[in-house]
Amino acid sequence: DTGVSQDPRHKITKRGQNVTFRCDPISEHNRLYWYRQTLGQGPEFLTYFQNEAQLEKSRLLSDRFSAERPKGSFSTLEIQRTEQGDSAMYLCASSSGTDHQPQHFGDGTRLSIL
Amino acid sequence: EDQVTQSPEALRLQEGESSSLNCSYTVSGLRGLFWYRQDPGKGPEFLFTLYSAGEEKEKERLKATLTKKESFLHITAPKPEDSATYLCAVQSVRNQGGKLIFGQGTELSVKP
Numbered sequence: 001d002t003g004v005s006q007d008p009r010h011k012i013t014k015r016g017q018n019v020t021f022r023c024d025p026i027s028e029h030n031r032l033y034w035y036r037q038t039l040g041q042g043p044e045f046l047t048y049f050q051n052e053a054q055l056e057k058s059r060l061l062s063d064r065f066s067a068e069r070p071k072g073s074f075s076t077l078e079i080q081r082t083e084q085g086d087s088a089m090y091l092c093a094s095s096s097g098t099d100h101q102p103q104h105f106g107d108g109t110r111l112s113i114l
Numbered sequence: 115e116d117q118v119t120q121s122p123e124a125l126r127l128q129e130g131e132s133s134s135l136n137c138s139y140t141v142s143g144l145r146g147l148f149w150y151r152q153d154p155g156k157g158p159e160f161l162f163t164l165y166s167a168g169e170e171k172e173k174e175r176l177k178a179t180l181t182k183k184e185s186f187l188h189i190t191a192p193k194p195e196d197s198a199t200y201l202c203a204v205q206s207v208r209n210q211g212g213k214l215i216f217g218q219g220t221e222l223s224v225k226p
Contacts, residue, residue: 004157033213042118042201042216043158056211091157095212100146100165100205103214105157 002026004106006092012112013082020078021109025094032075033103034067035091036060043091049075050097079111087113116141116206120217127192127224135187135220137202145205147185148214149178152199161200192224 005024013019025032030051035043046065048056051072061067064083069075079086089110093103117140127133139147146165150158162171164180171178175196177188187200199221203214 031212035214040218042203042218043214044216045213048211048213050211056209056213093157100163100212102148102160102163103212104160105150107155107157110155 004092004094004104006090006106006109008109009107010110010112012114014114015082015084017082018078018080019082019111020076021090021092021111023075023077023092023106025074025092026104028096029094029104030072030097031095031103032069033093033095034075034077035093035105037089037091037108038087046077082111082113084113087111116204116215118202118204118215118217120200120202120220122220123218124221125223127189127222129193129224129226130191132188132190132192134189135200135222137185137187137217138183139185139202139204139217141204141206141215143207145207145209145212147180148203148205149185149187150201150203152201152219158201189222192222194224194226197222197224 032049034046037043049069064080089108091108093105095101095103119138149161152158162178167182199219201219203216
């Protein structure tokens with residue numbers, strides 16, 4: 001069990017550029033979550049997948065954000081036309097199929113917008 | 115609206131000095147309360163799940179308890195390696211997908 005893997009670990013980009021992050025969940029987990037965390041705050045929910053279906057999106061997820069999970073395996077989170085306010089740690093978590101099972105987190109992708 | 119508040123925001127202890135961290139929550143039907151530990155530059159690491167008032171869970175020097183309005187994380191005789199940010203999160207029965215609502219965390223520093 002290699003845990004949840006995220007790539008890249010760090011991303012520095014200029015304002016207005018597009019960025020894409022990848023998450024590989026624990027292999028037997030069918031639920032996958034994306035969260036965003038800023039300094040000194042707890043993670044905030046962005047979106048959730050059950051297998052390949054995106055079942056919930058937070059109002060925090062503007063039209064510039066899109067997430068996919070093709071074939072119910074890895075997931076990607078894309079941010080288009082990045083803004084200063086997008087600077088944060090983007091965390092991915094996965095869990096097995098029941099609601100009360102704990103979510104296991106990756107070490108995140110830290111995004112810095114210049 | 116579901117909400118989680120943790121206190122204190124920061125806590126400094128001497129090695130061996132026991133203390134407690136508080137997590138107060140407001141949720142429309144609690145499915146579960148989760149404690150995580152987060153080291154700098156890392157993702158949250160799962161510690162405990164609590165489901166109903168009166169429940170307790172223990173792991174090494176940590177003990178988590180739950181009432182209808184709050185949860186405590188008791189740290190007994192802490193060591194410097196216990197230094198981290200401790201996060202509390204709740205799941206609501208209203209939400210089918212199991213998303214977590216987190217507090218802002220308590221940053222614990224244990225000095226030798």
